[in-house]
Amino acid sequence: MIEFQLDPASGVATYLQLAQQVRDALRLGLLEPGDRLPTAQQVVAKLAINPNTVLKAYRDLEREGLVRGRPGMGTFVIRTLPGTDPAAQRRFLAAMTDLLRSARSAGLGPDDIESIYRTAVRNCFTEGVA
Amino acid sequence: MNTVIEASGLGKRYGRRWALAGCTLAVPAGRVTGLVGPNGAGKSTLLQLAAGLLEPDSGGIRVLGEPPARTPAQLGRVGFLAQDAPVYAGLSVAGHLRMGAWLNHGWDTEFAKRRISDLGLNLRQRAGSLSGGQRAQLALTLATAKRPELLLLDEPVASLDPLARREFLRDLMETVAEQQVSVVLSSHLIADIERVCDYLIVLTASRLRLAGETEALLATHHRLSGPRRDPRTLPASWEVIEESHAGKQSTLLVRTSEPVLDPAWTVRPVSLEDLVLAYMSQPGDAARADLAGLEIAS
Numbered sequence: 001m002i003e004f005q006l007d008p009a010s011g012v013a014t015y016l017q018l019a020q021q022v023r024d025a026l027r028l029g030l031l032e033p034g035d036r037l038p039t040a041q042q043v044v045a046k047l048a049i050n051p052n053t054v055l056k057a058y059r060d061l062e063r064e065g066l067v068r069g070r071p072g073m074g075t076f077v078i079r080t081l082p083g084t085d086p087a088a089q090r091r092f093l094a095a096m097t098d099l100l101r102s103a104r105s106a107g108l109g110p111d112d113i114e115s116i117y118r119t120a121v122r123n124c125f126t127e128g129v130a
Numbered sequence: 131m132n133t134v135i136e137a138s139g140l141g142k143r144y145g146r147r148w149a150l151a152g153c154t155l156a157v158p159a160g161r162v163t164g165l166v167g168p169n170g171a172g173k174s175t176l177l178q179l180a181a182g183l184l185e186p187d188s189g190g191i192r193v194l195g196e197p198p199a200r201t202p203a204q205l206g207r208v209g210f211l212a213q214d215a216p217v218y219a220g221l222s223v224a225g226h227l228r229m230g231a232w233l234n235h236g237w238d239t240e241f242a243k244r245r246i247s248d249l250g251l252n253l254r255q256r257a258g259s260l261s262g263g264q265r266a267q268l269a270l271t272l273a274t275a276k277r278p279e280l281l282l283l284d285e286p287v288a289s290l291d292p293l294a295r296r297e298f299l300r301d302l303m304e305t306v307a308e309q310q311v312s313v314v315l316s317s318h319l320i321a322d323i324e325r326v327c328d329y330l331i332v333l334t335a336s337r338l339r340l341a342g343e344t345e346a347l348l349a350t351h352h353r354l355s356g357p358r359r360d361p362r363t364l365p366a367s368w369e370v371i372e373e374s375h376a377g378k379q380s381t382l383l384v385r386t387s388e389p390v391l392d393p394a395w396t397v398r399p400v401s402l403e404d405l406v407l408a409y410m411s412q413p414g415d416a417a418r419a420d421l422a423g424l425e426i427a428s
Contacts, residue, residue: 006325008321008324008325011399011401013345013348014324014325015345041308044300044304044306044307045300045304047300047325048296048297048299048300048303048325048326049303049325049326050162050303050306050325050326050327050328051303051306051307052160052161052162052328053328118396122397
């Protein structure tokens with residue numbers, strides 16, 4: 001069974017941390033369809049958090065079709081997530097390195113690049129969200 | 131929305147000083163609500179008004195749909211734990227349980243016994259010789275074994291060491307999961323509030339400053355930094371909670387439900403602590419009203 005951990009310094013909402021840990025466990029094959037998630041009570045007993053937070057994380061996962069709650073029995077994994085393709089990661093790293101070399105030869109320093117990168121990530125991942 | 135506490139224009143005065151004034155709020159049921167604010171902001175006063183230990187001097191308050199502490203039945207629906215976990219020093223742990231059973235109609239003997247044994251408390255020990263953490267746990271047992279629908283806790287963990295604090299909050303959250311009880315607790319420890327509370331109330335200078343779901347509050351507050359800007363040119367839909375303008379840069383904490391699209395701003399999420407501190411350090415309406423009064427008077 002998955003053991004949740006909390007990182008209070010991360011600034012990430014607790015329910016998001018819990019849901020993310022389930023997704024990570026699915027990607028890594030640590031959780032598989034049929035596995036039961038800990039009950040809200042079990043998570044609360046370990047982490048001293050609000051039980052509503054656990055239920056909210058589970059509802060999000062349920063909405064994504066990853067788990068299903070069965071009344072009186074618990075919450076079960078019904079689908080798994082494919083891990084990210086390692087080849088895709090390698091290709092992206094190579095492309096990024098080329099891009100950074102050209103930025104450097106254009107006179108940009110790490111801080112410039114950092115702020116450009118953050119802006120680009122924001123632009124890219126908020127597209128179509130708002 | 132089901133509410134556990136509804137206040138409208140609620141105020142309480144000690145002599146000439148208003149300990150709480152013009153407080154209008156609705157605390158939803160099924161939540162763990164954190165009540166924060168500086169010392170003397172009115173947190174204890176609000177909790178005591180809700181418990182029916184104080185009578186309002188203005189406005190009104192309803193708890194679980196009724197005036198507080200009006201009937202024995204109503205008293206049984208609300209558990210109140212005053213500051214410093216009051217227990218009777220000369221009375222044994224078993225004595226406290228017997229007293230709880232006598233005084234409370236809906237007393238859950240099984241629950242109380244189980245909790246005391248889970249805590250490893252000796253039934254014959256006098257409460258006066260318990261540690262701070264054990265006293266707080268005994269007091270929480272008394273407040274929860276009556277099976278209330280609403281638990282009011284005034285700084286329940288303020289005097290506890292970190293381990294006892296964590297254990298207390300864990301047991302409280304287990305009770306919430308088990309009994310579906312609504313909780314309102316005051317605390318100075320934002321980290322604890324962040325962990326256990328899903329609804330937040332900020333009081334400063336006897337006034338209500340902020341109330342809402344923590345998650346919605348965090349999602350609608352942003353820390354912005356960017357080139358210096360005349361505050362009057364900011365979008366009208368932004369509520370500026372905190373601002374500083376130094377050199378070429380402006381830093382703002384704004385409340386807005388719309389996404390910040392202007393690329394000149396670097397947008398960062400705020401932590402609950404940032405948020406609470408920003409509201410706490412903001413001059414309250416009361417302070418502003420006082421200043422206005424002074425200007426007129428002089």
